[in-house]
Amino acid sequence: MGRSLLSWYAQQGRKLPWRDNGDPYCIWVSEIMLQQTQVKTVIPYYYNWLDRFPNIEALAAADLQAVLKAWQGLGYYARARNLHRAANIIVTQHGGKFPDNLDAVLDLPGIGRSTAGGILSAAFNQPVAILDGNVKRVLARLVALDVPPKRAIDRLWNLSEKILDRDSPRDFNQALMDLGATVCTPKNPACLLCPWRSHCQGYNLGKQSELPMRETRSPLPHKHIGVAVIWNDEWQILIDRRPQEGLLGGLWEFPGGKIEPGETVEDCVRREIKEEIGIDIEVGDRLIEVEHAYTHFKVTLHVCQCQYLSGEPQAIGCEEVRWVDINQLDDFPFPKANEKIIAALKSVSD
Ligand code: SF4
Structure with a gap:
């Protein structure tokens, strides 16, 4: 089986930029970017990243805000924070060289078993198996797996190891x-x-399109968030930086919070800004509604234009608050859902 796949690969394999060089750093960056993002989206980010942070030392020495900015638009920002943390660990504990043994690689933040296998096999030609989403699907079809892959992870790992060409x-x-x-x-x-057609049980049973079996899923929870674009008398806007830990950690955003049952958007925005920033505002017109889907929930952001009235802004529910001009917004890393707010703001102020 290995031989037939390898000869297919020699003719049909994709030409991808990180395959041109054996630099473990480049391979590591590509593997992390590809964890939750498609190849065609990753390629421009990959080149831009290497321009900005050409090696592990440069990444380790970079400011986290610059790292998050370079990641902006790729989503799942924990990946960028982990790359930065791991680069610092590699510099301090491995002399700046990406480690070439499995335990050391698995100790780095953001690297699980499949990513470690991807890096060690690609960078050092080591016989370490992989099991990412694509591979789970192929293997589930190959053996006509009779349960969803999540319930047969050990079996799939064993299979990936067994078929790996040493x-x-x-x-x-x-x-x-x-x-x-x-x-x-x-x-x-x-x-x-x-x-692999002749070996594939899924194909031979005519079940390839029904596999892998899916878990029955309940609908994703849907959160409604009131968001304030707060202007002061100098035509500046208030933005805040989220706590480092947790969803979208370290990114900047327009302040706001969850709309409580029975609460209007306007009441929510006024309350949240008082609780989280400690200031009073006048809530004005609605600017835009933004829908966004994360892995485990959906949100609708209900965004209002607001006027600052009184109080000293404080970072109560966040790490930092700042007044910025509208044309400075592009200098800060924002989550994807906030980019639509920025575009709407620019279009109304043009
Ligand atoms: S034969 Fe079809 S289902 Fe089976 S591994 Fe190949 S492409 Fe997938």
Whole structure:
């Protein structure tokens, strides 16, 4: 099986920028970016990242705000914070060289077993298996797995280890990822082009499109958030920095909070700003409503234009608050959902 996949890869494998060099740093960055993001989105970010932080020392020495700014738009910002933390650990504990043994790699923040396998096989040609989302799907189809992959993780890891080609682990793992991304796709797998067709139980049973089995899911919770764009008399806007830990940690945002049952958007905004920032505001017109989906919930941001009235802004529920001019907003890393607010603000103030 390994041979047929490798010869398919030699002809059909994707040309990807991080495959051109064996630099573990570049491979590590690409693996982290690819964890929750598609290749075509990652490529420009990857080049931009290497321009800004060309090696581990440069990343370790960078300011976290600059790192988050370079990540802006990729989502799941914990990945950027972990890259930064890990770069510092590599500099202090490994002399600036990316470690080449599994335990040391797994000790770095943000690197789980599959990412470690991806890095060690790609950078050092070590026979360490992988099991990312694409690979789970391919393997679940290959053996016609009769439960959702989440309930058979150990079996899938064993299978990934068993089929790994020990002579060419680098190419084998890359080939497996490519097979999942280009042939054994989530919808309409191109089985007629697949080098594993004759071994594939899913295909042989005609079940390839029904696999992998899915967990029955309850609908995602939906949160409604009141958000304030607060102006002062100098035409500046108040922004705050979220706590480092937790969702979107360290990013800047327009202040606000969850609308309580029975509360209007305006009442929520007034209350939240008093509780979180300690100031009084007059709530004005609605600016925009922004819908955004995270992995485990959806939000609707109800955004109001507000006028500062009194009080000294304090960082009560956040790390820092600042008054900024509208044209300074682009200098701060904001979550994706806030980018639409900035665009709306710019369009009304043009
Ligand atoms: S034969 Fe089809 S279902 Fe099976 S591994 Fe290949 S593409 Fe996937």
